[in-house]
Amino acid sequence: MILNKRMGTTIKYLSELKKGQKGIIDSFTDYELSLKLLEMGCIPGEIIEVIRIAPLGDPIAISVAGYMLSLRKAEAATVRLKPN
Amino acid sequence: MIKKIKIALIGNPNSGKSSVFNALTGLNQKVANFPGVTVEKKTGYTSLRDKFGNTIEAEIIDLPGTYSLYPKSPEERIPFQLLCDPQNEAHPDLTIVVADGANLKRNLFLASQLVDLKIPVVLVINMMDIVRFKKININFEKLAIRLGVPIVSMNARKQEGLKELKEAIAKPFSPPANDFIDIRPFAPEVIDTIRQTVNVNSNYNAFLVANNLDLISNFEIPEFKKEKIRAVCAQYEFNAQQMQAKETLERYRVISTIMNEFISSPENPIQKSPSYRIDNVLTHRFWGYFIFLAVLFLVFQAIFAWAVYPMDLIDSAFAWLSVQVQSSLPPGLINDLLVDGILAGLNGIVVFVPQIALLFFFVAVLEDTGYMSRVSFLMDQLMRKFGLNGKSLIPLMSGVACAVPAIMSTRTISNWKERLITIMVTPLMSCSARLPVYTLLIALIIPSDYIYGVNLQGLVLMFMYLIGFVAAISAAWVMKHILQSTEKSYFVMELPTYRLPRWSTIGIHIAEKVKVFLFEAGKVIVSVSIILWVLSSFGPSGAFDRIEDKYLSETYIRSMPQDEIDRRIQSEKLENSYAGRLGHIIEPVIRPLGYDWKIGIALITSFAAREVFVGTMSTIYSVGDEESSKMTVKEKMRNEIDPETGGPKYTFAVGISLMLFYAFAMQCISTVAVVYRETRKIKYPLIQILYMSGMAYLASLIAYQLLK
Numbered sequence: 001m002i003l004n005k006r007m008g009t010t011i012k013y014l015s016e017l018k019k020g021q022k023g024i025i026d027s028f029t030d031y032e033l034s035l036k037l038l039e040m041g042c043i044p045g046e047i048i049e050v051i052r053i054a055p056l057g058d059p060i061a062i063s064v065a066g067y068m069l070s071l072r073k074a075e076a077a078t079v080r081l082k083p084n
Numbered sequence: 085m086i087k088k089i090k091i092a093l094i095g096n097p098n099s100g101k102s103s104v105f106n107a108l109t110g111l112n113q114k115v116a117n118f119p120g121v122t123v124e125k126k127t128g129y130t131s132l133r134d135k136f137g138n139t140i141e142a143e144i145i146d147l148p149g150t151y152s153l154y155p156k157s158p159e160e161r162i163p164f165q166l167l168c169d170p171q172n173e174a175h176p177d178l179t180i181v182v183a184d185g186a187n188l189k190r191n192l193f194l195a196s197q198l199v200d201l202k203i204p205v206v207l208v209i210n211m212m213d214i215v216r217f218k219k220i221n222i223n224f225e226k227l228a229i230r231l232g233v234p235i236v237s238m239n240a241r242k243q244e245g246l247k248e249l250k251e252a253i254a255k256p257f258s259p260p261a262n263d264f265i266d267i268r269p270f271a272p273e274v275i276d277t278i279r280q281t282v283n284v285n286s287n288y289n290a291f292l293v294a295n296n297l298d299l300i301s302n303f304e305i306p307e308f309k310k311e312k313i314r315a316v317c318a319q320y321e322f323n324a325q326q327m328q329a330k331e332t333l334e335r336y337r338v339i340s341t342i343m344n345e346f347i348s349s350p351e352n353p354i355q356k357s358p359s360y361r362i363d364n365v366l367t368h369r370f371w372g373y374f375i376f377l378a379v380l381f382l383v384f385q386a387i388f389a390w391a392v393y394p395m396d397l398i399d400s401a402f403a404w405l406s407v408q409v410q411s412s413l414p415p416g417l418i419n420d421l422l423v424d425g426i427l428a429g430l431n432g433i434v435v436f437v438p439q440i441a442l443l444f445f446f447v448a449v450l451e452d453t454g455y456m457s458r459v460s461f462l463m464d465q466l467m468r469k470f471g472l473n474g475k476s477l478i479p480l481m482s483g484v485a486c487a488v489p490a491i492m493s494t495r496t497i498s499n500w501k502e503r504l505i506t507i508m509v510t511p512l513m514s515c516s517a518r519l520p521v522y523t524l525l526i527a528l529i530i531p532s533d534y535i536y537g538v539n540l541q542g543l544v545l546m547f548m549y550l551i552g553f554v555a556a557i558s559a560a561w562v563m564k565h566i567l568q569s570t571e572k573s574y575f576v577m578e579l580p581t582y583r584l585p586r587w588s589t590i591g592i593h594i595a596e597k598v599k600v601f602l603f604e605a606g607k608v609i610v611s612v613s614i615i616l617w618v619l620s621s622f623g624p625s626g627a628f629d630r631i632e633d634k635y636l637s638e639t640y641i642r643s644m645p646q647d648e649i650d651r652r653i654q655s656e657k658l659e660n661s662y663a664g665r666l667g668h669i670i671e672p673v674i675r676p677l678g679y680d681w682k683i684g685i686a687l688i689t690s691f692a693a694r695e696v697f698v699g700t701m702s703t704i705y706s707v708g709d710e711e712s713s714k715m716t717v718k719e720k721m722r723n724e725i726d727p728e729t730g731g732p733k734y735t736f737a738v739g740i741s742l743m744l745f746y747a748f749a750m751q752c753i754s755t756v757a758v759v760y761r762e763t764r765k766i767k768y769p770l771i772q773i774l775y776m777s778g779m780a781y782l783a784s785l786i787a788y789q790l791l792k
Contacts, residue, residue, distance in 0.1 A: 070579050
């Protein structure tokens with residue numbers, strides 16, 4: 001977790017969520033990857049939930065737009081979540 | 085009057101697109117590759133009747149499954165090129181967009197892009213059985229008016245809605261009535277200039293052209309117009325990525341309002357779904373891997389053990405046919421060419437059919453049910469370290485039976501680099517053709533003793549299989565670092581809802597794969613078989629005549645039975661054939677590995693198939709006194725004396741060196757042919773032959789020099 005001192009809040013990334021935790025997509029840190037994620041329905045404002053984590057710890061499966069999507073931890077680390 | 089129309093079928097992966105395709109065309113379809121790429125192009129035909137009784141002949145192209153019109157892989161470039169270039173010869177008159185009704189939000193994204201392309205659209209909302217199961221309510225009439233396109237609801241698996249779809253196609257069609265989003269304000273100057281320069285259907289088509297400038301080189305328009313398009317994009321600083329992001333957000337914004345207006349659905353938390361419960365077992369930390377191992381074992385059993393019966397049948401059928409041909413035609417060149425060249429070559433192809441059919445049966449079931457993506461999910465972390473994909477495991481393990489079907493099955497891997505690496509290393513897995521070579525050599529050099537209750541020969545055999553596996557993964561690891569890829573490797577992948585397999589679709593899929601192999605790889609295999617036949621049955625002028633003359637002399641006819649003379653003639657002819665000469669020529673090169681020219685001949689003829697080693701050995705060693713003709717190949721090889729040492733030729737060192745050579749070397753034309761077909765570039769099979777044979781030479785050299 002990165003402490004954003006100016007805002008006084010913490011920024012959370014999708015990769016930090018545990019199984020069963022939910023979050024709201026805020027923005028992306030990788031432009032090219034974000035295009036892929038966007039077309040798959042990962043739109044800012046969308047609620048996502050970590051459904052499952054692969055037994056070897058990577059990749060993870062999330063629910064988004066009513067279906068299950070799997071992505072690697074490194075890819076999930078480019079998805080910034082809204083502070084709660 | 086007969087009207088001909090071209091239809092393109094497009095939809096997300098897992099939307100049931102192939103069910104719709106099969107329902108429309110039945111068995112009336114053919115498979116080819118799109119020009120220049122290894123993407124399958126399925127074309128089907130159906131004939132319809134409009135309400136005036138006129139016949140409409142529809143040619144339907146099944147486009148590769150895609151989530152959007154923005155191409156990220158060679159497969160996804162196809163829809164873009166076909167749909168956005170009106171001059172493309174396959175540009176359709178109508179598109180059928182298949183959307184998964186239970187997953188409309190994401191599926192409407194692609195549909196909305198097609199609406200804006202302004203090619204006439206029929207929207208199929210598929211999987212109505214799941215829609216009803218999830219109690220999702222869709223207001224079809226209002227949705228159709230809002231989108232401006234006709235909508236057909238279907239459960240294509242059960243052919244439900246097929247009649248309505250055919251009626252919708254037969255009606256006169258027109259471009260979608262409404263714009264889904266207004267794209268022109270995004271880049272008005274660029275869009276206008278493109279529309280003035282080239283003939284495209286819509287603003288959105290112009291926008292997509294600007295967005296994929298690197299792809300317009302394939303468009304069938306004059307060069308100066310391409311230059312003009314590039315210039316205007318540069319002038320107005322058209323930023324493709326930003327534009328794409330902006331467009332995607334705008335589409336999803338509109339989709340959200342549509343979802344609220346026309347679709348109502350109860351809460352369907354994924355944790356309550358049957359798929360989630362199945363995943364609890366299939367991706368479990370213990371049971372997940374246990375079941376995957378069991379699946380691998382089953383596939384392995386099938387192509388290793390079960391396929392043997394039909395393969396034996398095919399072999400005996402060809403043996404019978406050979407005898408028939410041989411005895412019904414007068415002996416001579418034509419007879420030999422037919423039997424030893426063409427029939428042997430055909431046999432070598434047809435014998436693969438049972439393994440291909442069985443492997444593709446399993447691969448298709450695993451894909452179709454949705455299990456294959458779970459395999460990726462389970463294994464990705466492990467396989468990625470070696471530059472492979474979770475899905476690479478099925479081809480790798482199948483490679484133990486035969487690399488040919490294994491390489492054909494790599495098409496399930498969507499990342500090109502990972503797929504290429506899998507293709508390149510799969511032939512290192514010890515295939516079943518190596519087994520006769522290993523068994524013969526192990527029996528020669530390893531005593532059949534037991535150590536702590538373990539059979540030594542069995543242990544060495546297992547070790548050979550292990551070597552193949554370790555070599556394959558190590559080679560993959562090396563290639564991961566060498567191969568450059570422009571394509572970014574993403575893992576972002578849908579985990580589809582589990583479904584029962586569609587047996588008819590799977591049947592069609594198997595038939596296609598078998599057909600493609602027989603006709604495409606078959607051509608290469610038969611040609612090389614004929615070349616090998618020529619090499620081993622002809623020699624420099626006069627050489628064969630001299631051998632025949634020699635055995636016609638009194639001394640031989642009196643002292644030897646006819647079959648012994650025949651064997652000797654055959655053996656001496658092989659030695660004096662072009663293949664035999666080649667064996668002599670390469671002897672200096674293979675001597676450091678402990679081989680003589682006789683083994684050299686076997687190495688050359690083994691290129692047809694590795695198990696030919698055993699046959700060649702027995703032909704070569706048919707020379708000898710009467711005593712030896714009763715011995716098996718193994719005994720003959722055991723008695724072979726090394727002229728230099730005076731001891732046996734097949735020492736421990738030679739045996740190990742030979743086994744390592746066969747473990748690593750690329751000696752299989754069928755594999756070469758299939759690699760060429762799957763990669764469409766001659767350089768990949770060539771690289772494969774070079775690196776594998778290089779590895780083989782080095783390993784054998786080191787082993788022989790250390791052990792001798």
